[in-house]
Amino acid sequence: MADRLSQYRRKRDFTKTPEPRGGRRKRAAHPLRFVVQKHAARRLHYDFRLEMGGVLKSWAVPKGPSLDPRVKRLAVQVEDHPLDYGDFEGVIPEGEYGGGAVIVWDEGAWVPQDDDPEAALARGMLKFELHGKRLRGGWALVRLRPRVVLEPRRPRCAGRQRTYGACLRHGRPRHHRGRTQGAAAEKDPAAAGDAGRRRAARRRLAARDQVRRLSHDRPHWRRQGTALQPQRP
Secondary structure (H helix, E strand, C coil), rough: CCCEEEHHCCCCCCCCCCCCCEEEEEEEECCCEEEEEEEEEEEEEEEEEECCCCCEEEECCCCCCCCCCCEEEEEEEEEEEEEHHHHHHHCCCCCCCEEEEEEEEEEEEECCCCCCCCHHHHHHEEEEEECCCCEEEEEEEEEECCCCCCCCHHHHCHHHHEEECCCCCCCCCCCCCCCHHHHHHCCCCCHHHHHHHHHHHHHHHHHHHHHHHHHHHCHHCCEEEEEEEEEEC
């Protein structure tokens, strides 16, 4: 367990922070414990922790758990915490790692649906049940692939109309200034087809540029994350 807590201890100065250092605290095999702590750090978020392998596996959930099975919440995995941290409430001094007030928002027992929850977590899908005061029922931690998903905005993006950038969730790319295809056809009918192909190529390039801008604005789309999602009964 010492190796699992090395990153946790490296980030903290225990002469300044009241957080537990973590010792050889023994826990019964069952039930396994979970805890959700509300953490008013630089940005308010919720820390979701599951007892696993002698430590608390931890995820930062910016918007907190949702009770709606249709809603996924981003959960960013952070360093493992000691089991003692499940009882921690207090104020981490400003300037220290995670400075701010911490309270226990919910706690209870959790039951994995897999015989080996650590292997299921490594595969990217951990299903479990929570038996807490606020959170009760089936949940899942699902790994998200590091890719951008753009949804079509209008049904006519199907079939022959489905070109790269023909319909984007954030709107169509603007047309370049200049003659329209109709104006070009009136002056030079033979050039109408070429003008249309050139304009389609410009739209594709503009759509690719828009995708790149969206990716830079939303950096978590490019990194591997995890979603915390309640399951239907």
